[in-house]
Amino acid sequence: MASATDLRFRVSSPGLLRLPWDLPLEQWGPDTADLRELPVGPSRHLVRFPYVDGRLWAVKELPERVAGREYAVLRQLEVKDLPAVRAVGLVVQHESGNALLVTRYLERSWQFRRLLMRLPPNRPLHRARLLDAMASLLVDLHRNGVYWGDCSLANTLFSRDGQRLQAWLVDAETSEIHPELSTGQRLDDLDIMVENVAGGLLDLAVMLDRPPEIHAQLIEEAAGVATCYHELWDVLSEQPLLDFGDRHDVEGRIRRLNELGFAVDELSLQPTGSGDERLRLKVTVAARRFHAVELFELTGLEVGEGQAQVLLADLHSYVATLPDTARGLQRGPSSVSRAEAVQRWLDEVLRPLMERAHEAVGRLGDPVQAYCDLLEVRWLLSEQAGCDIGNTAALEALANRSLPTDSAAMVVVAEEDTLEMARPTREQLEALREETAGTGDREG
Amino acid sequence: MAAIEMKNIIKTYDDGFPAVNDVSLDIADGEFMILVGPSGCGKSTLLRMIVGLEDITSGDMIIGGKRVNDKAPRERNLSMVFQNYALYPHLTVYENIAFPLRLAKMDDQEVERRVQEASDVLELHEHLDRKPANLSGGQRQRVAMGRAIVRQAEAFLFDEPLSNLDAKLRGQMRTEISRLQRRLGITTVYVTHDQTEAMTLGDRVAVLRKGLLQQVASPRELYEQPVNLFVAGFIGSPPMNFLPATVNGSTLETPFGEVTLDDEKARAVAGKDLVLMGVRPEYFEDASLVEDSKRNLGSTFTARVDVTEWLGDSQYAYIPFDAPKEVEDQLKELSRELDSDQLRTQAIVSIDSTSRIREGRDAEFWIDTRKVHCFDPASGDNLTRDAEAGAKLTREAGEDREADLAANAERDGHPTSAQGAGTAPAGGSTRV
Numbered sequence: 001m002a003s004a005t006d007l008r009f010r011v012s013s014p015g016l017l018r019l020p021w022d023l024p025l026e027q028w029g030p031d032t033a034d035l036r037e038l039p040v041g042p043s044r045h046l047v048r049f050p051y052v053d054g055r056l057w058a059v060k061e062l063p064e065r066v067a068g069r070e071y072a073v074l075r076q077l078e079v080k081d082l083p084a085v086r087a088v089g090l091v092v093q094h095e096s097g098n099a100l101l102v103t104r105y106l107e108r109s110w111q112f113r114r115l116l117m118r119l120p121p122n123r124p125l126h127r128a129r130l131l132d133a134m135a136s137l138l139v140d141l142h143r144n145g146v147y148w149g150d151c152s153l154a155n156t157l158f159s160r161d162g163q164r165l166q167a168w169l170v171d172a173e174t175s176e177i178h179p180e181l182s183t184g185q186r187l188d189d190l191d192i193m194v195e196n197v198a199g200g201l202l203d204l205a206v207m208l209d210r211p212p213e214i215h216a217q218l219i220e221e222a223a224g225v226a227t228c229y230h231e232l233w234d235v236l237s238e239q240p241l242l243d244f245g246d247r248h249d250v251e252g253r254i255r256r257l258n259e260l261g262f263a264v265d266e267l268s269l270q271p272t273g274s275g276d277e278r279l280r281l282k283v284t285v286a287a288r289r290f291h292a293v294e295l296f297e298l299t300g301l302e303v304g305e306g307q308a309q310v311l312l313a314d315l316h317s318y319v320a321t322l323p324d325t326a327r328g329l330q331r332g333p334s335s336v337s338r339a340e341a342v343q344r345w346l347d348e349v350l351r352p353l354m355e356r357a358h359e360a361v362g363r364l365g366d367p368v369q370a371y372c373d374l375l376e377v378r379w380l381l382s383e384q385a386g387c388d389i390g391n392t393a394a395l396e397a398l399a400n401r402s403l404p405t406d407s408a409a410m411v412v413v414a415e416e417d418t419l420e421m422a423r424p425t426r427e428q429l430e431a432l433r434e435e436t437a438g439t440g441d442r443e444g
Numbered sequence: 445m446a447a448i449e450m451k452n453i454i455k456t457y458d459d460g461f462p463a464v465n466d467v468s469l470d471i472a473d474g475e476f477m478i479l480v481g482p483s484g485c486g487k488s489t490l491l492r493m494i495v496g497l498e499d500i501t502s503g504d505m506i507i508g509g510k511r512v513n514d515k516a517p518r519e520r521n522l523s524m525v526f527q528n529y530a531l532y533p534h535l536t537v538y539e540n541i542a543f544p545l546r547l548a549k550m551d552d553q554e555v556e557r558r559v560q561e562a563s564d565v566l567e568l569h570e571h572l573d574r575k576p577a578n579l580s581g582g583q584r585q586r587v588a589m590g591r592a593i594v595r596q597a598e599a600f601l602f603d604e605p606l607s608n609l610d611a612k613l614r615g616q617m618r619t620e621i622s623r624l625q626r627r628l629g630i631t632t633v634y635v636t637h638d639q640t641e642a643m644t645l646g647d648r649v650a651v652l653r654k655g656l657l658q659q660v661a662s663p664r665e666l667y668e669q670p671v672n673l674f675v676a677g678f679i680g681s682p683p684m685n686f687l688p689a690t691v692n693g694s695t696l697e698t699p700f701g702e703v704t705l706d707d708e709k710a711r712a713v714a715g716k717d718l719v720l721m722g723v724r725p726e727y728f729e730d731a732s733l734v735e736d737s738k739r740n741l742g743s744t745f746t747a748r749v750d751v752t753e754w755l756g757d758s759q760y761a762y763i764p765f766d767a768p769k770e771v772e773d774q775l776k777e778l779s780r781e782l783d784s785d786q787l788r789t790q791a792i793v794s795i796d797s798t799s800r801i802r803e804g805r806d807a808e809f810w811i812d813t814r815k816v817h818c819f820d821p822a823s824g825d826n827l828t829r830d831a832e833a834g835a836k837l838t839r840e841a842g843e844d845r846e847a848d849l850a851a852n853a854e855r856d857g858h859p860t861s862a863q864g865a866g867t868a869p870a871g872g873s874t875r876v
Contacts, residue, residue: 202539
């Protein structure tokens with residue numbers, strides 16, 4: 001009954017409006033919606049994925065109060081520009097007391113199972129990239145006063161970003177946003193994450209029939225997320241006391257923050273007020289986009305921070321090979337030659353090779369990422385060979401998928417799966433049914 | 445398992461807003477304590493201070509005899525049940541329960557002992573080798589509880605755990621939580637805004653309002669001897685009716701006619717010009733159905749019925765009344781504060797389901813005046829509260845709880861830590 005349904009959308013997608021919003025999600029059928037099956041793993045609530053107006057959306061059914069809260073949290077995460085899925089709609093079905101929360105499905109992203117299942121078995125380095133991304137995401141959230149409350153591998157999506165992975169918060173049902181988090185909130189969230197990550201890894205290991213001997217190692221790796229988190233948190237939040245004469249120390253600290261991808265938003269050196277002559281250094285950092293901003297300013301390219309790090313290194317090494325006249329990039333304010341150097345790199349290196357790399361990976365994923373993969377593969381294979389193998393050999397390796405086992409480029413194999421996501425195999429569907437039937441409501 | 449003591453707990457935010465204001469509360473070892481109140485009353489903040497999620501501005505939080513103000517959540521060894529847990533689809537029920545112990549690298553023998561013990565309590569024995577997919581919804585919830593049990597936490601904490609569930613599972617889980625708490629005899633603090641949960645689960649209920657503790661007592665004491673207008677209005681559904689009443693010696697002049705008070709109540713309202721007379725819906729009746737022997741224990745009046753609601757086993761009649769503006773404003777304010785759209789200037793009265801009272805007609809009603817309370821309209825205080833009778837109710841609830849725990853311990857063949865130790869403060873209701 002239309003009158004008992006409240007619709008709120010933040011996108012203008014005519015097809016989305018035509019979905020059967022007055023029906024319980026369970027009753028949506030092929031006659032009313034083009035639904036895709038995604039092996040998303042267990043979820044507290046029913047989630048379905050309609051394909052509408054050329055895009056995939058996630059629709060989750062949950063009690064109205066919880067849905068309203070999650071919608072509000074996701075909106076705030078968006079305002080804070082944090083890596084989280086974007087809420088695009090909330091439909092309240094007053095009669096049932098339920099609501100349907102609509103989010104945009106994150107393109108080119110994967111759930112951890114999909115990612116790890118596609119990669120060579122038991123390679124700690126791949127897991128480490130995943131877990132680094134989790135720790136980094138949690139630090140980002142905590143810096144912005146966000147208590148996640150249920151950080152797990154299953155509630156996270158991963159996308160590629162150069163040689164790293166970017167983690168995205170997917171489920172904010174238990175999340176809260178505060179002006180600032182207490183230490184207790186942070187530590188509790190971290191404990192939850194470590195426990196959930198260990199659980200997720202063990203579950204996957206059992207599912208894949210990995211030998212039980214690796215369980216202890218997986219638990220160790222999950223515990224390592226906390227170490228990663230603390231290291232990053234400490235760097236970002238330390239407030240050292242410096243003598244006035246040691247102001248140069250500040251520079252080193254800022255460089256370290258920049259290397260980690262953080263630009264300094266504000267820096268203050270203030271007396272402690274306790275009669276001590278030393279000054280307390282406080283550094284507020286902006287979002288983790290230091291290299292991305294630098295690359296954008298130089299080239300106009302908009303890419304992820306991890307990709308920007310790779311591209312900038314490539315740009316700098318290219319410039320180093322140019323004759324002095326064109327090395328304005330390194331020499332200072334000679335804007336013409338600097339611009340010229342950048343342009344030459346774009347025209348002669350990046351664009352043609354990016355095209356070839358993208359071709360080599362079968363036009364999967366993002367072309368910039370394909371170029372990052374090419375650079376990594378060339379580097380690693382050259383190291384193995386003891387000499388530069390050149391682009392052609394590296395492109396061939398990319399095309400043949402004869403990639404170094406632990407390379408970030410290996411993740412390209414997960415991209416291939418993405419094309420198949422709308423058409424799962426029978427086994428995948430069975431596994432999905434088993435999983436969701438088993439844990440459809442895991443909260444009590 | 446441990447007692448939880450809160451001494452003058454204050455939580456003030458940076459903007460100076462006191463979310464919790466000087467709360468002192470003792471929760472006995474093994475006791476099931478409910479924190480209840482409308483949104484913004486501070487109940488969740490208080491729970492989070494127990495857990496360690498919120499810093500305590502001042503006061504002492506003591507768990508198991510140790511001050512924990514500066515301890516991290518994990519060091520407090522409390523278990524937030526259902527807050528966030530996942531059942532892992534490929535792990536057996538056994539491993540799903542054992543999981544936190546594996547993380548703690550506990551030896552297999554101890555893991556085995558604890559999982560078996562938990563599955564005894566939860567009646568999950570025959571399911572231990574299964575996968576979660578093969579369990580019913582309720583069984584899956586029990587697996588999650590199993591995970592909390594094997595941790596051997598000092599206390600279980602619940603923060604509105606049932607609010608995300610559908611009505612059927614909610615009812616099931618309420619029973620399950622109650623049974624489990626009794627069986628384990630574990631100290632439990634449970635936050636809810638749902639008074640059905642508050643009244644059915646708790647040994648004692650702490651009612652909070654704007655960060656201040658109003659009353660801590662057994663559900664029955666709260667219901668029968670509330671300390672003030674707020675508690676009286678919050679506890680009970682449909683809520684207590686409040687009628688403006690002019691005091692004239694031992695007689696109250698109400699919109700429904702004169703009501704005569706007994707001597708004790710008359711003494712309590714002496715000196716007041718106006719009071720609010722509180723009458724629960726079930727203390728009214730269709731006068732034609734009241735036996736003569738009972739009739740003179742109350743007052744009768746005639747009023748026009750606006751609406752009746754027949755629910756099969758029960759029936760309600762709605763009777764509008766006029767109130768002076770000051771009273772009307774106060775009732776509106778109370779209603780707003782309680783997130784209620786009731787408590788307006790109409791009485792909700794419960795009448796026998798066989799009553800033939802009809803809408804739009806005058807009917808004769810009876811009020812059991814022995815059960816009315818009179819509240820000071822300015823302060824909201826209950827002028828006619830019988831503290832002794834209230835304390836007795838809470839004392840009895842405490843005795844029942846101890847008897848339950850002892851019976852469970854005997855059945856399980858081992859004494860629970862709560863046995864003998866779990867005595868609620870003997871004074872019954874605490875008024876703060």
